[in-house]
Amino acid sequence: MPLTRDQTISLVLSRLDRSGDTDLQSALELEIIHLQEQVLEGAPFKPWFLETSVQNLATSVEMEGVALPDGFLREVEDRPWSYYSTTSTAPDKWIDLVKDDYAAISEYYAGYDYQAPVKYALGPGSILLRPIPDVAYTIRSRFFKRDVELNSNISNNWLANANDVVVAEMCRVGAEIYLKDAEMVERFEAAAQRAWDRLRRENISRQMAARDMSRGDD
Numbered sequence: 001m002p003l004t005r006d007q008t009i010s011l012v013l014s015r016l017d018r019s020g021d022t023d024l025q026s027a028l029e030l031e032i033i034h035l036q037e038q039v040l041e042g043a044p045f046k047p048w049f050l051e052t053s054v055q056n057l058a059t060s061v062e063m064e065g066v067a068l069p070d071g072f073l074r075e076v077e078d079r080p081w082s083y084y085s086t087t088s089t090a091p092d093k094w095i096d097l098v099k100d101d102y103a104a105i106s107e108y109y110a111g112y113d114y115q116a117p118v119k120y121a122l123g124p125g126s127i128l129l130r131p132i133p134d135v136a137y138t139i140r141s142r143f144f145k146r147d148v149e150l151n152s153n154i155s156n157n158w159l160a161n162a163n164d165v166v167v168a169e170m171c172r173v174g175a176e177i178y179l180k181d182a183e184m185v186e187r188f189e190a191a192a193q194r195a196w197d198r199l200r201r202e203n204i205s206r207q208m209a210a211r212d213m214s215r216g217d218d
Contacts, residue, residue, distance in 0.1 A: 002160035005032060006153040012170045016179060024178055031173050032150050032166070039169060040158055041073060046144040047199055048206050049157040051076055056140045059083075059133045062114050065126040066139065071146035075099075081120055081127060081141040094140070097129070105130040162199050168192035 003011070009028045013019050041050070050073065057066050075081075082094040095116075102121035105128075109119075114134035121128045127139070148156040158166055168191040175184035 002155040003163055004153050004155050004159070005029070005150045008032070008159060008163065008166060008170070011167055012174060015167070015171050016174045016184070018174070018179075024174065027178060028170060028174060031177075032170060035166070035169055035173065036147065036150060036158060040162075040165070041146055045196075045200065045203075046073060047162065047203050049161045050144045050147060052142055052145050054140050054142055056138050057127070059117070059129065059137045059139060061134070061136055062132060064128050064130070064132045065123065066129070067126050068122075069143075069145065073144040073146060075122070076142045076144060079142045081139050083117060083137045083139045085116065097139070102128055162195070164195040165192065165199055168195045 009025060009032065010019070012028060013021060013025060016024075018024050055069060057069070059066050080096045080099060082096045085093050085095050088095065097117060098119045100119045100121060102123060105119045105121055109130040109132075112131040115131045117129040117131060117133055117137070117139075119130050121130075147158055148154065150156060150159075168188055172185060172188040172192055175181045175188055
């Protein structure tokens with residue numbers, strides 16, 4: 001079973017040689033939330049366990065924007081948004097949309113009648129479509145989404161799949177900000193690098209396995 005938040009913080013305190021330090025424990029309960037948001041999920045690298053299954057959204061008639069799902073981090077490479085065409089004669093009625101710059105698609109499609117979308121841009125909090133939809137369409141894609149926040153004694157995907165990353169980064173934070181121990185900081189920075197390298201290797205391995213399975217289905 002994966003460690004819970006409290007078990008993880010207890011392990012961090014032990015490695016910092018501060019077991020029983022309730023003040024530091026309380027501080028780390030806040031730090032782990034900040035770490036997840038700013039470091040773990042704020043980095044360009046996104047591990048497999050943050051990728052969602054296919055998610056459907058609905059456009060609105062004569063409205064360019066569709067709100068992005070809560071927790072949206074970024075798109076998955078080579079996974080464009082697509083919309084379902086009820087008029088297509090192709091076996092696959094999901095038609096890929098082309099991603100482009102918002103200014104470019106707004107200028108290009110200026111004056112167009114409302115119709116099925118062709119291109120999209122990502123805005124702050126929304127997907128922007130051009131041409132503007134004439135009816136309500138279903139659009140779908142996969143994307144990276146924030147994991148459940150560790151604001152209580154629960155577990156999440158980070159603790160289940162990358163506890164070594166979380167523990168090492170939390171130890172680094174504790175040593176740098178609270179203990180101000182340069183030797184400890186150096187040691188935990190090295191541990192964090194090893195943990196991130198391990199996670200990236202596993203991520204690559206999973207991607208290669210998925211490609212092999214896809215080829216086998218052809």
